[in-house]
Amino acid sequence: MLFTPARNADGVAEMTLALLFAATRHVLGADADVRAGQVFRDGTIPYQRFRAWEIAGLTAGLVGLGAVGRAVKWRLSGLGVRVIACDPYNDEARHSLDELLAEADIVSLHAPVTDDTVGMIGAKQFAAMRDGVVFLNTARAQLHDTDALVDALRSGKVAAAGLDHFAGEWLPVDHPLVGMPNVVLTPHIGGPRGTLRRDRRRWWPTTWKQCCRAEGRHTSSTRRC
Template structure:
């Protein structure tokens, strides 16, 4: 019997063809729309492997309707879209794509920091709209980045990569993590702080924390109130870690200078969302790892994990 693999979004054709040499492959061919829940349930019913996106909910209901399922390969580092406990109880392997997207995501996080501080999007729109009529000393003046203090919430590998970039700007590096990262302290001169201390001292707060029961809503009204009025909040981790209503209030009350956001509580964010009408907010559609090179590597890793598991071998990047 040829085993079946269902891919929930159109991915690189070479990767699809590689899988198709060994397995029956079905693909939800769409660039812009997530696989409908009904279709995912239908395909999972006779699939041995699923290659999923963060937008796909792999929950108890789906797993109960997938008796042949052996592996779910998630095209992401995070896997909060998957009920890992339920999968473990059924002996289903869950894999992710760690490490290969570290630098690309760090590039995006630091790009949001720079674009927010220097008002790049606002300035580009100013020129395109024909508003640039003359030069003046404070025309779209922003904030310096060099020699400022960056506070990184979540000093994992992506956090370390962001810290490396910050060193190039001669920034003071603070971090908060659930456990001390002694390697970052030694190699990057990163200084550990409690969350409150980090918020109070930082000019740029970069949130890279994963979404867990402990981190959900951890940055709320009290935390934003601790930040400097000149500070910027950057979130390239998970949207629900920050309370969006509290962020909106902090921005409206000028408790913060601005924000750069790659992730949101609900994705995709509604076009009428208040954050999108604020000039001091840069919002991008969860593109942290979105480079051609990195996405191809992520897809290949998912395919390799699937091939390993369906041929009776150990996966390369098992979550549990």
């Protein structure tokens, strides 16, 4: 079995930015008003209702700096965002989780699910974040406590959130998150893309050659060979 951990890194990274922009620019709410013929809802103008903030100059904290985390970092840096990271397996990630939460205006999860990471963002961690933080998770729902996230959104500690995964791969329609206009929800669609089949044909020969050259060595590219 060939192990290709970076196969969908760019797709997930782009999805992360899509959720970030959708959440901070009020895309869903504005779209809904246009479709409902309520551009001037309650006698207001869109410019008043949908005031967002620019991400240039903000600090983004990435929890996990693997293939996806690095792809997100590259994209955010190009937009003028200061990027810090927490990852015990990457020397470029110099912040502890506590330090990251205290500094970041945007917190984005890109860690794998392990015994150490399940529930790593709970009520204590949300309380330690900056007021008005944006919270993103395009990894796995097991990394954060959903009830704690709901509480943080209700209190305003978390100003907006973007989630691409839920426990059991779905979310009940009566879940509190569904009724929150400052939350963007997508059903685990960060990885799929139209070029996947073409990319697989490119990855397989390269990964197989790496596997053959490794001669039993345990590397990130040949871990399951």
